[in-house]
Amino acid sequence: MTEMNGADIVVNCIAEEGVEHVFGYPGGAVLYIYDAIFKQNKFKHILVRHEQAAVHAADAYSRSSEKVGVCLVTSGPGVTNAVTGIATAYMDSIPMVIISGQVPLHAIGQDAFQECDTVGITRPCVKHNFLVRDVKDLAETMRQAFYIAKSGRPGPVLVDIPKDVSFARTKYAPNREPVVMRSYQPVVKGHQGQIKKAVQLLLQAERPMIYSGGGVILSNASAELTKLVKLVGAPCTNTLMGLGAFSPNDPQFVGMPGMHGTYEANMSMQHCDVLIAIGARFDDRVIGNPKHFAQHPRKIIHIDIDPSSISKRVKVDIPIVGDVKDVLTDFMAQYEAMSVEHVQNKTALADWWKQVNVWRGKECMKFALSDTLIKPQFVVQKLCELTTGDAFITSDVGQHQMWAAQYYGFNHPRRWINSGGLGTMGVGLPYAMGVQMANPNSTVACITGEGSIQMNIQELSTCKQYNLTPKIICLNNRYLGMVRQWQEIDYGSRYAESYMDALPDFVALAQAYGHVGVRIDKPSDVEGALREALAMKDSLVFMDIITDQSENVWPMVKAGKGLTEMLLGSEDL
Amino acid sequence: MKHIISVLLENEPGALSRVVGLFSARAYNIETLTVAPTEDPTLSRLTLTTIGSDSVIEQITKHLNRLIEVVKIVDLSEGPHIERELMLIKVRAVGKEREEVKRLADIFRGRIIDVTDKAYTIELTGDQTKTQAFIDALDRTAILETVRTGVSGIGRGERILRI
Numbered sequence: 001m002t003e004m005n006g007a008d009i010v011v012n013c014i015a016e017e018g019v020e021h022v023f024g025y026p027g028g029a030v031l032y033i034y035d036a037i038f039k040q041n042k043f044k045h046i047l048v049r050h051e052q053a054a055v056h057a058a059d060a061y062s063r064s065s066e067k068v069g070v071c072l073v074t075s076g077p078g079v080t081n082a083v084t085g086i087a088t089a090y091m092d093s094i095p096m097v098i099i100s101g102q103v104p105l106h107a108i109g110q111d112a113f114q115e116c117d118t119v120g121i122t123r124p125c126v127k128h129n130f131l132v133r134d135v136k137d138l139a140e141t142m143r144q145a146f147y148i149a150k151s152g153r154p155g156p157v158l159v160d161i162p163k164d165v166s167f168a169r170t171k172y173a174p175n176r177e178p179v180v181m182r183s184y185q186p187v188v189k190g191h192q193g194q195i196k197k198a199v200q201l202l203l204q205a206e207r208p209m210i211y212s213g214g215g216v217i218l219s220n221a222s223a224e225l226t227k228l229v230k231l232v233g234a235p236c237t238n239t240l241m242g243l244g245a246f247s248p249n250d251p252q253f254v255g256m257p258g259m260h261g262t263y264e265a266n267m268s269m270q271h272c273d274v275l276i277a278i279g280a281r282f283d284d285r286v287i288g289n290p291k292h293f294a295q296h297p298r299k300i301i302h303i304d305i306d307p308s309s310i311s312k313r314v315k316v317d318i319p320i321v322g323d324v325k326d327v328l329t330d331f332m333a334q335y336e337a338m339s340v341e342h343v344q345n346k347t348a349l350a351d352w353w354k355q356v357n358v359w360r361g362k363e364c365m366k367f368a369l370s371d372t373l374i375k376p377q378f379v380v381q382k383l384c385e386l387t388t389g390d391a392f393i394t395s396d397v398g399q400h401q402m403w404a405a406q407y408y409g410f411n412h413p414r415r416w417i418n419s420g421g422l423g424t425m426g427v428g429l430p431y432a433m434g435v436q437m438a439n440p441n442s443t444v445a446c447i448t449g450e451g452s453i454q455m456n457i458q459e460l461s462t463c464k465q466y467n468l469t470p471k472i473i474c475l476n477n478r479y480l481g482m483v484r485q486w487q488e489i490d491y492g493s494r495y496a497e498s499y500m501d502a503l504p505d506f507v508a509l510a511q512a513y514g515h516v517g518v519r520i521d522k523p524s525d526v527e528g529a530l531r532e533a534l535a536m537k538d539s540l541v542f543m544d545i546i547t548d549q550s551e552n553v554w555p556m557v558k559a560g561k562g563l564t565e566m567l568l569g570s571e572d573l
Numbered sequence: 574m575k576h577i578i579s580v581l582l583e584n585e586p587g588a589l590s591r592v593v594g595l596f597s598a599r600a601y602n603i604e605t606l607t608v609a610p611t612e613d614p615t616l617s618r619l620t621l622t623t624i625g626s627d628s629v630i631e632q633i634t635k636h637l638n639r640l641i642e643v644v645k646i647v648d649l650s651e652g653p654h655i656e657r658e659l660m661l662i663k664v665r666a667v668g669k670e671r672e673e674v675k676r677l678a679d680i681f682r683g684r685i686i687d688v689t690d691k692a693y694t695i696e697l698t699g700d701q702t703k704t705q706a707f708i709d710a711l712d713r714t715a716i717l718e719t720v721r722t723g724v725s726g727i728g729r730g731e732r733i734l735r736i
Contacts, residue, residue, distance in 0.1 A: 119587055124598050128641040131587070148641060182736060183583055183644040308635035311628065 001173045006135045006166040007036035010099060013142035015042035016174055019070050021061060021437050022046070023054040027074025028114060029101025032166040046437065046466060049458040051078050053430035055085025056456070059094050059156075060417050060427075060434030064392055066220065067438065068150055069096045075103055075163075076114030079121065084424060086156050087125035091421025092241060093218060095154035097145050098126075104164040105133060118160045127155030135168035139175070147179035152186030153306040154218055186305065190322035190330055198301040198318045199334045202274055205299075206348035207355075208234035209272030211257065213286075214241030214420065215279015215304060219324035222246070222413040225278065228328055231335060232276075233349055235356050237265040239280050240405055241420040248389070248409035254356065255365070258286040259557045260402045263364040266555075266563045268356055269293075276301040279324045282314045283421075284559075290314055292562025303327045364555045364568050365406060373548040374523050376400060376475045380407035382527050383445060383473065386534060391415065391443040394431035394470070396452030397423045399481035402553040404447040426455025432470035433462060443534060444470040450500055450544075451480045460513035463540050471533045472542045474506060477549045485552045489573060510542035521546040575604070576630050577649040577656055577726045579734055580619040583642040584610050591640050592619060601625065601633050605658075605701075605723030616644065616736070620725050644736055653729035659696070660704045661686075663718040664711060666693045674715070681707045692717060700724075 004012075010033050014022060023046045026034045037045050048054040051073045058069030069089075073082045079100045089096050103112040119131045128148050130141050138161070145157040202208060210232065216225050222245045229236045229252050236246050237257045246253055255262030257269050269275065269287070275298050280286070287293045290313050302309075302316040303324055310319040320327050367377045380403050383391070389411040395401040395418045410416045417435055419427045432446040453474055463470070483498040510517030516539045520529045526545070533541040556567045567573060582588050589608055596603050601623060608619040623633060630648065637646050649656070666674050671693070678685055678695045681703065687694035697707055701724060708719065728734065 120590070123587075123591060123594055181641075184641050306639065308632060308639050310635075312632060315628075 001171045003169055004172050005032065005036075005169045006138050006161065007032035009135070009138050009170070009172050010142065010161065010166065011036045011040050011042065012172060012174065013139055014070060015040070016143075017068060017146050019043050019068065022070045022072055023048055023057040023061070023434070024072030025051050025054055025074065025078060027078050027101065029075035029103060029163045030072060030078075030166070032163065033072065033099070033101065033161070045072075046433070046462065048430070048462050050456065051081035052085050052426070053433070053456050053459045053462070055082045055096070055098065056088065056427045056430035057434035057437070058096055059085060059089040060394060060431035061438045062094050062096055063417050064414050064435040065438035066414070068146055069094070069434065070099070071096070072099045074101045074114065075118065076116045078114075079116055079118045083121060083125065086122055086158065088419050088422045088424045088427060089156040090125045090127065092214060092419065093154050094156065095150040096156040097149050098156060098158040100158060100160050101166070102131065102160045102162040105162045106164075108162065118158070122158050125156075126158050127153075129158040129160065131160045132162070132165050135165050135170045138165065138170075139172055143175065143179050144181065147181075148184065152184075187321050188323045188326055190303070190320045190327035192330065194318060194320045195327065195331050195334055198276070198320060199331060199338050200342070201299055201301060201318060202232060202276060202335070203339060203342040203344055205274035206345055207271065207273040207352040208232055208349070209268050209275050210234050210236040210278065211239070211269060211275055211280055212236065212242045212245055212278040213239040213280025215324050216242055216245040217413045219279060219305075220413070221279070221325035221328055224325055224328035224332070228332055231332060233344070235264070235268050235353075237261070237269065239283070239286055240418070242280065243405060243416045244410035244413040247411060249411075254360070256405055257563075258283075259288070259559075260406065260553050260555065261286075263362045263555055263566060263568065264356055264359040266557070266566060267359045270296050270564045271355070272298055274299045274301065276303070278303045278328070279305075281309045281312065284313070287314065288557050288561055288563040288565070292565070295562075303331075362568065369523070370548065371523060374521065374526060374545055376403050376477070376547045376551055377407050378523065379473065379475060379526055379530075379545055379547070380404055380447065382530055383447075384408045386527070386530055387443055387445070391445050392417065392435045392439060394418065394428050394435060394444070394446045396428035396448045396455075397425045398449050398452060399477075399485065399551075399553050400447050400449045400452075400475040403475070406553075425452040428452055429456050429459045429463075429470075429472065432472070433459060433466075433468050436468045436470055437466075446470050446472045448472060448474050449481060450474055450476040450478065450503055450506070457509070460510065460515060460540070464514045467538075469536075469538060469540045472540065474542065474544050475547050476503075476506070476544050477547045477551065478503065479549060482553070488552070489558070506542055506544040510540070515540040515542055517542045517544065519544045519546065575622055575624050575650065577620060577622050577654065577724055578634065578637070578646060579649050579726060580621070580637060580646045581611070581644040581734060581736065582617050582619060582640075583644065584615050584617040585642060588617065588642040589619070591642060592621075592637065595636055595640065596623075599632070599636065601629065607723045607725050620723070622724050645734060647728070647734045649726045649728060652732060654726050654732070655729060656700045656724050656726040657698050658701050658704050658724050659698050659722045660707070661694060661696055661720040662708070662716065663692055663694045665691060665715040665717055667691055670715065674711075677707070677710055681710075683707065
């Protein structure tokens with residue numbers, strides 16, 4: 001037991017969790033904490049240029065490494081700037097701890113300078129939050145925060161610390177005991193009876209389908225998923241959040257489902273007789289209109305750690321609550337045991353595959369190349385080729401995000417880092433920073449657009465300060481492309497405010513921040529430029545790639561439509 | 574259908590607002606809400622009534638359970654239970670109304686707990702149909718003020734909600 005102030009306790013608790021990097025921005029209410037950080041060498045602090053970027057970077061740090069991302073912001077505007085980042089992490093269930101400063105206890109409620117109701121503002125977009133009123137509770141609260149963030153269905157947890165609490169002194173001793181909370185005991189192990197029922201159902205299936213989501217990535221269950229797909233022999237689809245969990249090169253992979261999913265994935269989702277959903281939540285961008293989805297009778301098995309995700313949008317026949325990895329392990333043990341007696345209907349399965357391959361024959365991802373205009377899909381394909389599908393790819397939100405998801409084949413989990421749930425433009429560059437901090441020797445590329453990149457472009461400065469060298473691949477079509485696409489399809493091509501005028505000279509801008517900038521406007525230059533950029537290990541390279549303005553993301557299921565009411569190209573409009 | 578949901582939650586600042594915030598964020602409705610500490614001061618017992626289809630009620634209970642500070646929850650209306658509401662109602666009582674109001678209060682087993690020349694204040698407990706019936710039995714123009722606590726409930730027999 002040593003006596004120390006609250007700020008030192010915060011620093012010690014962060015170090016206790018094995019955290020090596022904290023992303024943040026100082027301000028009045030966190031000055032004691034920054035003073036404590038100054039005096040320690042247990043972790044490194046990364047100074048961003050905007051609090052939103054601190055949260056995104058910590059979020060990506062977590063997504064790409066299994067570690068809990070940590071960020072530190074000051075009271076008032078520090079917190080409100082962080083909210084977008086917190087909500088982004090919350091929607092994608094990313095384990096994170098956000099530490100925020102607060103005005104001193106006696107000033108709370110007095111409309112003090114840089115005061116805001118942090119706990120109130122963040123309540124709907126955190127897994128949990130705390131306001132620490134007594135320094136004696138600080139260490140325990142910090143431990144609970146980390147425990148809650150990473151256990152059960154993960155999520156961001158915020159700890160709000162008034163300035164006087166970070167200054168007050170108390171006794172502190174390191175504690176490695178597991179946290180026990182009577183009100184929070186997440187279920188990990190699946191119910192054996194439910195698993196048995198699910199196995200029986202799956203063994204009788206004639207048209208089985210495996211639909212896996214971000215839960216498989218978060219649970220590190222990629223190997224288990226792969227084994228299951230092989231065991232069952234069914235087609236497998238990975239959602240936007242689940243890409244990388246199953247090999248894109250495996251013949252059983254049918255691509256991504258949903259609004260911009262493949263024809264074969266959507267048709268299989270709709271026409272299977274048993275659907276096994278694993279760590280996925282039947283999101284509106286995945287199944288389209290739930291009424292249309294429910295028209296086809298099929299039995300659904302749903303494995304998820306969060307009971308509230310089950311039967312939320314789609315009625316489920318066999319729910320299994322538990323950690324995906326645990327449940328899949330038990331599931332396969334039972335499957336192997338039972339498949340001795342109940343033999344799978346191999347003829348039916350072969351017929352099912354025949355059907356799936358007919359759908360596949362549509363080649364819905366084909367696109368026309370051009371000699372004069374750079375096709376964005378082509379850029380992503382080339383990048384995948386040159387990095388053998390092994391790079392960490394972050395993206396922003398919009399057309400480029402979909403092209404990245406569709407045309408980069410992710411060979412490993414935790415390599416595809418994007419904002420799936422909230423759809424936050426501006427995450428790409430701070431995500432690349434977080435990924436690079438967690439994976440310093442890996443290739444990191446940020447596929448972005450000229451709209452999104454400007455939402456957090458100030459972080460080019462952070463990259464310079466910490467020698468972060470992501471390759472920024474800006475698919476520049478001078479439009480807010482996804483908005484323009486919807487306007488073209490649904491709003492009579494009236495392009496209201498979706499044209500990006502007065503764009504900066506990105507090459508000069510990158511150079512002004514001390515980085516390398518290049519502009520590519522000929523298809524024949526793409527490969528060479530990508531090679532060159534990837535070879536510059538010690539430089540951030542901003543590649544301003546001038547792409548075909550009229551290119552749209554296909555296939556597409558319009559919002560509110562059924563999953564199989566697909567547009568495969570502009571000819572279907 | 575109306576459901577009475579009982580929740581045991583940590584008696585901590587902000588816990589109640591998480592419950593209420595959940596209802597507004599997910600567009601569920603709360604008809605009544607009562608909350609107070611239990612015999613164990615670290616725990617609060619909250620009772621709320623809500624109306625919704627079975628699937629909505631299922632989501633409500635799941636989301637309540639997901640709140641970190643919620644220790645346990647039960648849908649009382651799923652089994653035999655007792656529900657009570659306390660109502661304090663101030664009624665004009667002048668002339669022959671005095672006798673009539675007194676008689677009506679007696680019929681409903683209400684108690685007059687405050688008296689002035691012009692008004693009675695009546696205390697009445699019962700399930701919501703009873704308190705509502707009393708209001709309906711009174712002359713509407715005679716009602717000066719109504720305060721209802723909302724429903725509290727407890728399971729019948731051995732049905733217990735505790736940790």
